[in-house]
Amino acid sequence: MDEKTLCITLGDPCGLGPELVVRYFADPREGKYLLIGPVAALERELERAGSPSFFTKINDPDELDGLPGGVYIFEPPELSRLGFPAGCQTVEGGLAAGVSLEKAVELLRNGTVHGLTTCPLNKAMLQQAGFEFPGHTEFLAERLGVGREGVCMHLCGENEDGSNALRVSLVTTHPPLSEVPRLVTRERIRHCLNLTADFLKRLDKSGTIGVCGLNPHAGESGRIGHEDQDTVEPAVVEARRAGIDCEGPIPADTLFHFAAAGRHHAVLAMYHDQGLAPLKLLHFGKAVNVTLGLPYPRTSPDHGTGYDLCGTGTACVHSFAKAVELAQKMMA
Numbered sequence: 001m002d003e004k005t006l007c008i009t010l011g012d013p014c015g016l017g018p019e020l021v022v023r024y025f026a027d028p029r030e031g032k033y034l035l036i037g038p039v040a041a042l043e044r045e046l047e048r049a050g051s052p053s054f055f056t057k058i059n060d061p062d063e064l065d066g067l068p069g070g071v072y073i074f075e076p077p078e079l080s081r082l083g084f085p086a087g088c089q090t091v092e093g094g095l096a097a098g099v100s101l102e103k104a105v106e107l108l109r110n111g112t113v114h115g116l117t118t119c120p121l122n123k124a125m126l127q128q129a130g131f132e133f134p135g136h137t138e139f140l141a142e143r144l145g146v147g148r149e150g151v152c153m154h155l156c157g158e159n160e161d162g163s164n165a166l167r168v169s170l171v172t173t174h175p176p177l178s179e180v181p182r183l184v185t186r187e188r189i190r191h192c193l194n195l196t197a198d199f200l201k202r203l204d205k206s207g208t209i210g211v212c213g214l215n216p217h218a219g220e221s222g223r224i225g226h227e228d229q230d231t232v233e234p235a236v237v238e239a240r241r242a243g244i245d246c247e248g249p250i251p252a253d254t255l256f257h258f259a260a261a262g263r264h265h266a267v268l269a270m271y272h273d274q275g276l277a278p279l280k281l282l283h284f285g286k287a288v289n290v291t292l293g294l295p296y297p298r299t300s301p302d303h304g305t306g307y308d309l310c311g312t313g314t315a316c317v318h319s320f321a322k323a324v325e326l327a328q329k330m331m332a
Contacts, residue, residue: 003032003069004331006324007113009100010037012093013084015305017119018045020320025054025071031328034064034113035073036100041084042073048311061103061112076103087310094125101136105143108296115297115331116140117323120305123174134174136300137291144294148173151293152192154199154266155276155302157283158322166259166282167205167266168275169196169292180271181227184214189235189268190242195292196266197244202330207265210255211236211248214270218249232270252278285316288323290330297330299323 011017018041026049035042039057046053055071058064064072076099082092098121107113123135133139141151153173157165169192172183193209200206211232213219219228232249239246248255252269256278259267269275279287280302287302301319309315 004114005032005034005064005112006115006117006327006331007034007036007104007107008117008324009097009104009119010035010041011100011119011121012097012125012305013038013041014086014088014090014093014310015120015122015307016303016310016315017305018042018086019048019310019315020119020301020317022046022049022051022054023317024321024324026051029071030069032064032067032069033071034061034107035071036103037073037075038079038082038084038096039073039075041086044086061107064112074103076100087307089122089125089305089307091125091128093305094122094127094129094131097121098126098129098131098139101131101139102143105140108144115327116299117320117327118298118300119320120301120303122305136298137173140291140294140298144296146293146295149188149191151291152195154196154290154292155279155287156290156326157279157287166256166279167196167200168279169209169266169268170270170272170275171268172271174272177271181214184227184231184270186231186235186238189232190239191293192268193235193239193244193246194242196268197246199290199292200265205265207245208263209244209246209266209268210250210259210264211246211268212252212255212270212274213249216251218251285319286322287319288326290326297327299327299330 022045055073058072061074118136138148141148153170156167159165213228215225219225222229228249236248289300291298301323
């Protein structure tokens with residue numbers, strides 16, 4: 001059997017994606033990779049860095065079959081005549097991100113590639129280019145046939161000594177805050193707990209999952225909202241009966257303190273900023289985003305397009321590197 005191939009989409013080529021790829025592959029890497037995106041964006045960054053080319057262009061991803069390990073790039077034809085100025089927010093950048101993702105999905109489905117790492121995109125530009133999705137997570141969930149309710153967004157932190165730190169799953173991803181209470185259901189909480197527990201086992205990190213309350217103080221026995229008593233707590237009880245090691249609802253301001261100290265191996269947060277604000281406070285630029293529930297491994301760095309950092313040489317490649325490494329581990 002041929003070596004498994006990791007697909008890497010360049011995301012918005014006007015953002016940091018091409019730079020991160022060029023800097024990561026400046027050192028020789030073992031494995032087989034397929035980059036998808038505009039070749040000119042990579043050549044721009046190679047010239048800026050004064051680095052030699054590290055990739056081989058292919059005209060059809062089917063050419064990968066039988067090729068040895070190395071870095072290959074496929075440029076979707078509709079991108080070849082477009083311009084992608086570094087550091088600029090453009091609809092063309094959103095189009096490139098969406099078209100590249102569409103091709104990656106096709107290649108995952110037909111078995112040409114076996115996992116996916118995505119460079120950052122601009123959600124607004126993606127939508128202006130005609131792709132009506134809030135972001136990568138929802139795009140991939142629908143295109144890969146799982147549906148938005150089938151996946152769970154999870155971020156893995158890391159400490160400077162290399163040990164694992166905060167791991168956070170989200171019950172909801174990118175809805176307006178006003179819609180969160182109705183989206184937090186028993187079924188959704190249980191599904192996210194199942195996916196998180198399975199992921200921890202896969203990485204030999206099994207342990208207690210702490211579940212955040214939705215309301216301040218986890219509702220204070222119904223005095224500050226009824227959702228924690230009526231929805232979160234019953235879901236946790238049902239999950240424990242099914243064999244999942246979890247506890248909650250726990251006030252978020254308390255839970256993250258103990259999770260960072262190692263008492264909980266992961267946290268299930270009810271909404272985006274509840275979970276990702278503390279994680280990024282501790283691990284910004286060092287965490288990896290994983291989409292749980294997809295039929296294929298998918299990871300990404302924990303940051304956005306970083307237009308303001310393009311060309312400055314100050315962007316950190318660590319999160320992208322860890323995203324690639326985790327995807328490879330999940331493909332094994």
